[in-house]
Amino acid sequence: MNDSRYIITGLIVFIVLVTFPFWANAGKAAPAPAPSLDTPAIQQLPEKQCVEATAYMRTDHMKLLDEWRTQVVREGKRIYVASNGKEYEMSLEKTCLECHSSKAQFCDQCHNYLDVQPDCWTCHIEPKENK
Amino acid sequence: METSRRNFLKAGGACLLGLTIWPAVKGFAGNSTEYITSSKALTGEKWGLVIDMKKCWPKYQEGCRECFLACQRAHNIPDVTNKEEEIKWIWTEPYENAFPEQEHEYIAASIKGKPFIVLCNHCENPPCVRVCPTKATFKRRDGIVMMDYHRCIGCRYCMAACPYGARSFNFSDPRPFIKEVNPEFPTREKGVVEKCNFCAERIDTGLPPACVEACPAGALVFGDLDDPNSEVRKILASRYTIQRKPELGTHPCIYYLV
Ligand code: SF4
Numbered sequence A: 001m002n003d004s005r006y007i008i009t010g011l012i013v014f015i016v017l018v019t020f021p022f023w024a025n026a027g028k029a030a031p032a033p034a035p036s037l038d039t040p041a042i043q044q045l046p047e048k049q050c051v052e053a054t055a056y057m058r059t060d061h062m063k064l065l066d067e068w069r070t071q072v073v074r075e076g077k078r079i080y081v082a083s084n085g086k087e088y089e090m091s092l093e094k095t096c097l098e099c100h101s102s103k104a105q106f107c108d109q110c111h112n113y114l115d116v117q118p119d120c121w122t123c124h125i126e127p128k129e130n131k
Numbered sequence B: 001m002e003t004s005r006r007n008f009l010k011a012g013g014a015c016l017l018g019l020t021i022w023p024a025v026k027g028f029a030g031n032s033t034e035y036i037t038s039s040k041a042l043t044g045e046k047w048g049l050v051i052d053m054k055k056c057w058p059k060y061q062e063g064c065r066e067c068f069l070a071c072q073r074a075h076n077i078p079d080v081t082n083k084e085e086e087i088k089w090i091w092t093e094p095y096e097n098a099f100p101e102q103e104h105e106y107i108a109a110s111i112k113g114k115p116f117i118v119l120c121n122h123c124e125n126p127p128c129v130r131v132c133p134t135k136a137t138f139k140r141r142d143g144i145v146m147m148d149y150h151r152c153i154g155c156r157y158c159m160a161a162c163p164y165g166a167r168s169f170n171f172s173d174p175r176p177f178i179k180e181v182n183p184e185f186p187t188r189e190k191g192v193v194e195k196c197n198f199c200a201e202r203i204d205t206g207l208p209p210a211c212v213e214a215c216p217a218g219a220l221v222f223g224d225l226d227d228p229n230s231e232v233r234k235i236l237a238s239r240y241t242i243q244r245k246p247e248l249g250t251h252p253c254i255y256y257l258v
């Protein structure tokens, strides 16, 4: 029992160190991104609706784009028939960016927040408007 | 809980049945999405090209480079001046280099050293496809030998395999070398191989390859080699044509009238 002082001090130091990231960052959470989707092209849409429902696009756009790529590049199929029956050309440049003409607002905000770095733009050409 | 052998088998059977009909249930559930080819797409089984150099030469001598420029504009091909790092989709080679097996001492002066338009042959039996370890290079159903740049790892096996030098490697970022960017077509990035795609993006939307459309002399004829009534087949049936290095068994789909 003579060593309890050392043991307890050691434990405290250990706990403080291990929990350091939590309390050091407490209350400093980065604000969730609030991208402005208000581009001229979107304003002109009679019905403000992406190729699929917003909730689905938010959670699954990467899977959708991945499938689009496979279909276009490998199968030569270039038209997507959405669940509402509308047809869209499967093209990042010609379809997605037509409306979402600001990559900084639309792509980067959330990707930066989540620290994901998709490498679309090393080849695909980003739209000119970029604020 | 005790499960009799009989009940266990029943439950198993029911599960199996469920699994079998699941795809059909999903299909009927509605809200299904689909991927389709454009109704405008050109359809063919084996795209090919017949190149009539006699039609090309007079214009070529006057400095016509329309086919190259159209290709460059359509596909964001970088204009790298360093010969060792050049990116080429369609270019010219002197007769002796394009058709080395045809070369001999007494070759007619009308052909000797003359430039021949060369590009990827979209071989029927493409060695580049066979060697690509990632299937980044593959053959489409319509015969186009296509590249999926997303998958290319830059190993350059395909460059070693292609007997026609139809492939180029991006030694550096190509973007600074692109004169006039076409925002509708992606560029490539450093570390991938690229080559002619026979304008798959145009064929899929009902247009002939850009080079064919651009040639003011009509020297490039495009069509389906599998269709006996196509213009290319009619030319092949009536005139003497040659291919590049046919002895290698690659079965090129580009033919030349000399
Ligand atoms: S010419 Fe070369 S790159 Fe083109 S299909 Fe044949 S082997 Fe492949």
Ligand code: SF4
Pocket (backbone or CB within 6 Å): B131, B132, B133, B134, B135, B136, B137, B147, B151, B152, B153, B154, B155, B156, B157, B158, B159, B192, B193
């Ligand atoms: S360089 Fe790219 S396309 Fe060529 S063999 Fe390697 S992975 Fe395939």
